[in-house]
Ligand SMILES: Nc1ncnc2c1ncn2[C@@H]1O[C@H](COP(=O)(O)OP(=O)(O)O)[C@@H](O)[C@H]1O
């Protein structure tokens with residue numbers, strides 16, 4: 439049996455923390471379970487490197503990736519030196535050695551294959567612990583790439599899929615996945631969450647797991663366990679396991695999450711020609727900018743229309759430039775945008791068919807006198823866009839509302 443263990447930046451954040459990891463390593467060694475370790479860079483290091491590169495005005499993401507890979511190389515080498523010093527045989531490995539081939543979408547590269555994964559098996563056969571650098575890859579032609587911020591989770595899950603590991607353990611600074619961001623309110627630990635609901639939670643803001651890693655886990659059916667490096671507990675299992683409640687058709691709410699890294703853009707009074715939405719959104723997505731909460735609002739007696747959507751803050755200037763170039767200059771209209779916004783989402787199953795959920799969300803917003811800017815609904819999530827300043831109030835109110843109704847008990851078990 440092989441277990442893959444990923445330690446995030448917070449777990450290797452200091453000399454003391456690195457030393458602390460030996461307890462986990464020894465526990466599995468004593469149980470005669472083979473482990474493969476994936477490490478992130480020491481917390482804060484990747485940010486420091488980015489700041490340095492910005493200082494020297496880097497121009498190409500290719501140059502930046504070559505530099506960013508250093509962070510993980512430091513942590514795997516240091517950790518291996520430490521383990522060897524306490525007589526635990528280990529070997530540090532980079533993406534070049536394991537042949538983790540990606541496409542050449544620098545800074546957000548996608549994994550194509552792990553050509554030399556047999557090397558990891560060979561090291562395991564020699565009773566050594568392979569310690570792999572997360573986050574980094576190489577292109578076919580040998581250039582360094584990175585998998586996007588938080589990408590070590592992706593490395594860990596891809597490696598688990600290749601090695602057919604029993605589970606991928608993601609060690610972090612919280613005990614488990616919580617019903618809502620533990621920094622905002624003290625709340626429930628989840629014992630289990632499905633891939634689908636975890637995907638929604640992560641893509642709607644819960645930083646704890648990187649979205650792309652869950653996509654791979656779902657595709658290759660890799661069980662993930664999120665748990666604390668520093669406390670003994672079972673954490674949260676993320677898998678496709680079915681769970682049953684006492685009432686089979688009862689609505690299932692798995693969490694509340696939020697983001698504040700988006701900008702709302704509205705194109706007002708532009709000519710409502712056939713295919714206007716594709717004309718607005720097309721150039722934006724072709725420039726690799728993702729959009730969310732896309733809403734077109736037209737009055738059928740008018741020849742003009744309003745169009746609203748969200749983009750990530752780092753892309754909003756580019757999006758506005760594209761709209762001016764392709765829409766405003768040709769079809770008229772004006773652009774409005776708003777940066778001080780947050781999106782809060784309730785994630786679960788059956789949210790659209792259980793009308794009471796949207797009603798409760800709207801009630802919470804009106805109770806706290808929070809004005810809603812936009813709402814979007816689906817079977818697995820209901821998101822509301824509100825002003826930044828109301829976010830904590832809104833999350834707390836929603837948490838207290840669903841706290842009474844969710845089907846998790848205090849220990850996280852299904853009622
Ligand atoms: N629903 C949630 N459950 C658990 N943690 C969450 C949740 N939402 C946000 N977080 C945050 O995610 C953080 C862990 O992710 P991250 O900082 O990427 O860890 P690491 O450095 O170990 O990779 C936690 O400290 C926690 O504050």
Ligand SMILES: N[C@@H](CC(=O)OP(=O)(O)O)C(=O)O
Nearest residue numbers: 446447478484587588589590
């Ligand atoms: N070091 C990278 C990759 C990573 O996954 O980090 P962490 O596991 O600390 O989120 C980053 O900071 O983005």
